[in-house]
Amino acid sequence: MSRKPAKGEYIETDTGNKVSRRSQIIGTTNIILGGKTVIQAEVIIRGDLLRTSSSVPDGGKQSNPVAVAIGRYCIFSRGCELRPPGKMYKGTFSHYPLKIADHVFIGPGSIIEAALVGSHVSIGANCVIGKFTIIKDYVRILGGTVVPPNIVIPSFSVVAGRPGRVVGEIAEGEVEGFDLRELYRSVGNNT
Amino acid sequence: MANFTPYTYFQCPCADSVLPTRNISSDSPSAASGTSDQDERTFDPRAPRSNYSLYPLEHLLYCEDCHQIRCPRCVLDEIVTHYCPNCLFEVPNSIVKSEGTRCTRSCFQCPICIAPLSVSAVEPQPEGHGVADTAHVGQYVLNCAYCLWSSKDIGVYFDKPNAISAQLARIKNGGGQVITPRDRRKDREGRTREASMGPSLDDDGVQEDDGPKLDPNEVLDPEGQFSNLKSFYQSQIAEASPTSALGFTGGDYGYGSPGALSRIMGIYTGGTFADKKVKSKKANFREARDALEGLQIVDLASDADAIKKLQENRWQGTTSLEQRAEQLSEAPFVSDLRPLAYVLRTKRSKRCKTCRHILSKPESKVQTTRFRIRLVALNYIPAITIRPLQPLAPTQRSLLTPRKAVQFLLTFKNPLFENVKVSIATPAHTPGRFKSKVTVLCPQFEVGANTDAWEEALREGGKGAGGEKRRTKAEAHEGQNQAEAGQVWEQGRNWVSVVVEVIPPSIRMDAPDFVKTEEHKNDEGPLREDEDVVEIPAFVRVEWEADAAQDDDTGNLASMREKDGREKRELAYWCVLGLGRIARE
Ligand SMILES: [Zn+2]
Ligand SMILES: [Zn+2]
Ligand SMILES: [Zn+2]
Ligand SMILES: [Zn+2]
Numbered sequence: 001m002s003r004k005p006a007k008g009e010y011i012e013t014d015t016g017n018k019v020s021r022r023s024q025i026i027g028t029t030n031i032i033l034g035g036k037t038v039i040q041a042e043v044i045i046r047g048d049l050l051r052t053s054s055s056v057p058d059g060g061k062q063s064n065p066v067a068v069a070i071g072r073y074c075i076f077s078r079g080c081e082l083r084p085p086g087k088m089y090k091g092t093f094s095h096y097p098l099k100i101a102d103h104v105f106i107g108p109g110s111i112i113e114a115a116l117v118g119s120h121v122s123i124g125a126n127c128v129i130g131k132f133t134i135i136k137d138y139v140r141i142l143g144g145t146v147v148p149p150n151i152v153i154p155s156f157s158v159v160a161g162r163p164g165r166v167v168g169e170i171a172e173g174e175v176e177g178f179d180l181r182e183l184y185r186s187v188g189n190n191t
Numbered sequence: 192m193a194n195f196t197p198y199t200y201f202q203c204p205c206a207d208s209v210l211p212t213r214n215i216s217s218d219s220p221s222a223a224s225g226t227s228d229q230d231e232r233t234f235d236p237r238a239p240r241s242n243y244s245l246y247p248l249e250h251l252l253y254c255e256d257c258h259q260i261r262c263p264r265c266v267l268d269e270i271v272t273h274y275c276p277n278c279l280f281e282v283p284n285s286i287v288k289s290e291g292t293r294c295t296r297s298c299f300q301c302p303i304c305i306a307p308l309s310v311s312a313v314e315p316q317p318e319g320h321g322v323a324d325t326a327h328v329g330q331y332v333l334n335c336a337y338c339l340w341s342s343k344d345i346g347v348y349f350d351k352p353n354a355i356s357a358q359l360a361r362i363k364n365g366g367g368q369v370i371t372p373r374d375r376r377k378d379r380e381g382r383t384r385e386a387s388m389g390p391s392l393d394d395d396g397v398q399e400d401d402g403p404k405l406d407p408n409e410v411l412d413p414e415g416q417f418s419n420l421k422s423f424y425q426s427q428i429a430e431a432s433p434t435s436a437l438g439f440t441g442g443d444y445g446y447g448s449p450g451a452l453s454r455i456m457g458i459y460t461g462g463t464f465a466d467k468k469v470k471s472k473k474a475n476f477r478e479a480r481d482a483l484e485g486l487q488i489v490d491l492a493s494d495a496d497a498i499k500k501l502q503e504n505r506w507q508g509t510t511s512l513e514q515r516a517e518q519l520s521e522a523p524f525v526s527d528l529r530p531l532a533y534v535l536r537t538k539r540s541k542r543c544k545t546c547r548h549i550l551s552k553p554e555s556k557v558q559t560t561r562f563r564i565r566l567v568a569l570n571y572i573p574a575i576t577i578r579p580l581q582p583l584a585p586t587q588r589s590l591l592t593p594r595k596a597v598q599f600l601l602t603f604k605n606p607l608f609e610n611v612k613v614s615i616a617t618p619a620h621t622p623g624r625f626k627s628k629v630t631v632l633c634p635q636f637e638v639g640a641n642t643d644a645w646e647e648a649l650r651e652g653g654k655g656a657g658g659e660k661r662r663t664k665a666e667a668h669e670g671q672n673q674a675e676a677g678q679v680w681e682q683g684r685n686w687v688s689v690v691v692e693v694i695p696p697s698i699r700m701d702a703p704d705f706v707k708t709e710e711h712k713n714d715e716g717p718l719r720e721d722e723d724v725v726e727i728p729a730f731v732r733v734e735w736e737a738d739a740a741q742d743d744d745t746g747n748l749a750s751m752r753e754k755d756g757r758e759k760r761e762l763a764y765w766c767v768l769g770l771g772r773i774a775r776e
Contacts (some may be wrong), residue, residue, distance in 0.1 A: 004594040130336065136279075137560045148306030148337035154276045154536060163337045166276065172541075172551045173249035173567035188210045 008189030009041070020188055027077045030067035034102070038187045042079040049084040054093040067095065071102035071119070074183060075101055075187070078108045085113045085131035085149075096132070102178045118155070120178035136177060138170050194725075195590075195772045197577035201251060201568070202234065202765040203262035219321035234728045235622040236767040245767055248575075251568035252550040254543040260764060261550055262569050266541040274557040275309060276536045281557050293532040297355035297619055299333055302514060302528035310352045313343075333530055345731035356532060363527060364414075372418045379483070380423060410490075410749060413520045417772070422483030427476055454640030486550075521611055540564075572640060572733060573603040573613065577768060580680075591725060593697040598768055604686040606637040606740040611735040612637050617727050621665075623774070624711040627725045629692040632676050641685045663746040691727070695773045698723050725770045 010018040015035030022038045027047025039045070047067045076082070084097040101116045106127035106144065114133040117123075121135055124143030129135070131149040139146065140158050147164040158168035162180045233240065242449060263570035286295070299308040311334050315641040331349040342348070346365040347713040349358045360630040361369050370522065411419065452753055479486035500508065508525050522528050540552040552564040580598040591597055607612050614635045619628040681688040697706070736757045 148304075148335075150309045150336055151307045152277050152279065152555075155280060156276070157276075163304050165305055166536075171250040172562065172565050173251060173569045175565075176569065177249060 004106055009070045009115045010038075010189050018184075025071050027067060032069040034072040036181075036184055037076070038077045038184060039076050040187075040191070042092075043076045044081040044083075045076075046081070046083045049086065049097060051094040052092055053111045053144060068100075071104070073102055073184050074104040074106075075180055075183060076098055077110075080106045080110045081112065082106075083111065083113045087116060087131065092134060101137070103178055105178075105183070106130070115147075120175075121180060123139075135164045138175060140170060140174075142167075142182050158190055176184040179183075197579075197771065199248065199575040199577060199771040200245035200767045200769070201248055201260065201572075202244045202261050202592060202763060202767070203240070203265060204247060205265035206240070234727045234730070234765045235727050237623055237722075241767075248569055248572070249567070252541060253566050253568045253571040254546060254550060255545045255547060255566060256548050257543060258760065258762065259545075260572065260762075261541075261543055265544045266550060267547075268539045268541055270537045271540050271553060272538040272555050272557060273535045274538070275533055275730060277533045279557050282535055292535045293536060295356045295532070297353055298533040298573045299355065299359075299530035300517075300533060301335035301338060301340050302336060302522075302531055303340045303516065304338040305527075306335050306519070306739050308333040308335050308342075310334075310349070310355060312352070315347065323585070328465075333591065337377055345528060347530075348717040360532065364529065369412070370415060372414070375418055375424070377416065383485070391643055407483050411485070411487055413480055416485050416487055418485075419483060420479060423479050423484040434496070475665065497523070499524075514622065558643055570606045572604050572762060572764075573611065573731075574764065575731075575768070576602045576604070577770060578602075579771075591693070591695045591771045592774055593695050593776060596692055596694045597771075598690050598692050600688045601634075601691055601768070602686055602688040603638050606641050606685075607735060607737075608640050608642075609735045609737055610637055610640050611733050613734075614732045615689075616730040616732075617691075621725065623722065624708060624714060625696045625698050625722065626708050627727070629727050630692045631689065631729075632692060632740055633679055633689040635681050636687050636689060638680070638687045639685045691768075691770075693725055693727070693770060695771075697776060698773050699776055723773045725773060727768040727770065729768055730763065731766050732761065734758070734759065734761045 003187060009020055009022070013019055013035075015111050017033050017035060017037045017039070017073040019025070019039045020041040020043065022041035023045070025039070025043075025047065025130065027050070029190045030047040030050060031045060040108060045068055049068050050065050051148070057131075068082055072166065077085045082100070084095040084098040086093060098112065098114060098117075099114075100114075100121040101121075103120045104117050105122045105130075106112060107123055107127065109125055110123055110127040112123070112129045113131045114129045114135060115131075115154065116134045117129075118135055118137040118139065120137050121139045121141075123129065124145065128146045129141070130147050131159060133147055133149065134152045135147075136153060136154050136155040136157075139153050141153075142158065143162065144158040144162075145160050145164040146162040147153070148161065150162070153159055153166065156170040157166045157181055158170060159165065160167045198495070236245065244262070246262050250263065252266060254261050259662050270764075273284070273287050273292070274280060275282065275294035275296065275298055277294060279432060280294075280296065282294075286291075300306065301308055310331050313330055313332055331352045332347070333349075333355065335341070347359065347361075347362050349355055351358070355576055361371060363369050409415075420538065504524065504526075510522055510525055510528060515526065516533050518527075518529060529626050538553045538555065542548065543549045543550055549564050550566045551562060553559075554561045554563060578600050585707070601615075603613055612635070615631050616634065617629045617631055620628055679687050680690050696708075698716060700715070704712065738757060
């Protein structure tokens with residue numbers, strides 16, 4: 001852990017992504033970043049966990065298969081992990097894509113194996129988001145929550161507990177608070 | 192305890208602070224000081240009553256007609272849409288009325304851990320013993336992916352992977368068939384027919400499948416018992432009063448009929464209202480005789496069974512209180528548990544209780560998150576954010592040192608498109624047993640107007656230039672580190688920061704008497720929860736001038752503007768500023 005990397009902590013891409021040099025992004029060709037996304041140190045993104053090739057028609061499209069798709073203004077805090085979910089289907093094990101929309105905050109140390117995380121979602125620290133979870137827009141998941149696999153979390157929910165359950169509603173006035181543009185701007189090499 | 196985030200709560204005026212709020216801790220002795228407190232209307236954020244009126248700004252709405260803050264207590268909720276939180280299907284009102292407020296499709300929660308259950312096929316038998324064999328038992332089960340409970344555990348299998356709710360309604364734990372209310376009704380009708388005209392053919396002429404023949408000694412489930420009892424008593428009423436006072440047959444009208452109502456009134460008023468006919472007929476009422484009529488005789492053997500079960504399955508075989516509370520009927524053993532159908536959720540609009548205007552109205556579609564109307568207080572009253580002026584030393588873990596002055600920055604951000612004058616008043620000492628000394632260095636100031644959204648967008652194009660400027664300005668100030676009385680610390684386009692100085696008290700319980708406050712001398716009890724948090728009650732008054740036109744919030748401002756009136760507006764409310772936790776010595 002050398003404290004001061006000479007070039008600064010973040011690499012800024014053309015589309016405005018700020019990616020920490022100390023993050024681990026595996027299988028980059030299978031990851032889509034919408035831009036203006038922050039990836040902090042020790043974040044792991046598993047683009048290598050692809051759908052098993054047998055389920056994709058051979059010699060089909062030329063484009064790369066997508067394992068992780070991320071929208072704009074997402075912030076992945078230190079040490080969180082994004083893993084495409086996997087399961088047995090018709091006798092074979094396969095991974096399925098993990099989709100994350102815009103303005104999604106993921107707290108430090110959380111593990112995400114969802115199928116879909118909607119826009120304006122805030123996930124606290126040290127959460128486990130179970131396989132194939134579908135989280136709709138405007139959802140807050142409090143720190144330490146273990147969200148059970150296959151759950152659908154409707155919009156405007158506050159989720160907590162082990163297993164996670166809906167414990168409250170997002171108030172009308174909280175909607176603006178999910179916007180991550182300002183937080184995105186505050187992250188950078190000179191802070 | 193490790194980390195304290197400063198907070199601001201706003202008091203909704205519906206709390207009516209004039210009411211004498213009595214502080215539990217300092218009960219009666221200083222009545223004089225109590226009344227003077229009330230004259231000044233000092234607000235104690237720790238009074239038990241305050242719990243119910245303090246909200247973060249985000250939770251408050253604003254009524255444009257009453258010009259007042261509205262909290263969850265002073266709005267009326269109206270259901271716009273019912274929907275299942277799992278399959279996100281909208282449930283029409285008619286279905287909610289007939290089927291109740293649970294999902295009737297395939298959405299279930301685990302009875303053990305409440306995680307969602309998913310339908311999966313029973314694993315195919317390894318080679319040979321065919322599909323037919325498995326199909327015989329039923330091909331699908333509900334599984335919990337969290338605690339690994341399965342409907343196999345209660346012996347419930349399904350024939351098809353959809354419409355689980357309807358299937359489950361017909362399957363008992365263990366696999367037996369539930370006799371549905373429909374079957375019961377059929378059976379009953381059959382019996383009455385037999386009684387009246389002897390065994391006969393179905394009048395439809397169709398070969399009707401009679402369902403299971405009902406056993407008069409059947410052990411009923413609670414639903415079955417209720418349905419049997421209900422129909423039994425309905426038939427009793429029908430028989431007992433062939434015609435009511437109004438002349439129609441009693442059977443169809445049951446308890447709801449005016450005749451029945453007057454009879455019931457008669458019973459309660461000691462017979463003055465009582466219909467004489469009923470009195471004479473009362474003798475005809477009899478009680479249920481068998482299970483078909485809803486009679487269940489307590490079986491002593493069932494107790495013995497329960498004890499045996501308890502001995503066999505031990506503690507693990509019994510259900511917890513939470514698990515039982517979720518069940519629709521008594522479920523002392525794990526084997527009695529049923530999957531829980533998801534309770535529907537609602538989208539609601541909110542009205543002002545005083546003037547009935549709508550304050551918030553979501554789009555009715557389940558999948559959209561937009562609002563048609565959304566009058567949130569955030570857009571009407573200045574938000575207050577708090578941060579320490581000097582960053583606290585990391586070793587202190589953001590605790591406040593007793594008897595050492597500490598300064599905080601209060602930043603007021605104006606959401607209105609008018610300049611506002613803000614004044615803050617705080618008591619010199621916070622209420623309670625441990626009094627912090629509070630000084631607001633600049634209690635009166637003006638905050639600039641907010642700008643249009645598109646102007647802000649332009650500013651954004653400049654890539655956060657405003658943000659940069661602000662930072663350098665703050666840094667320049669940090670060199671001096673000296674806040675001046677009557678001076679605003681820092682300000683921007685639509686925000687102002689002022690300094691508040693606090694001297695936290697010692698929270699030692701064994702302090703010598705002369706340093707203790709009156710309240711503390713009267714109440715030597717141990718430190719209560721969060722009593723070590725410095726909470727400052729602050730009365731905030733916001734004044735501004737608005738176009739008189741603006742309050743008629745119709746679209747056609749042009750016509751309204753002819754009046755060209757400017758009118759003074761004022762809004763005043765109590766806030767609580769939670770600054771920090773006092774370190775223990
Ligand atoms: Zn209120
Ligand atoms: Zn459903
Ligand atoms: Zn479970
Ligand atoms: Zn109103």
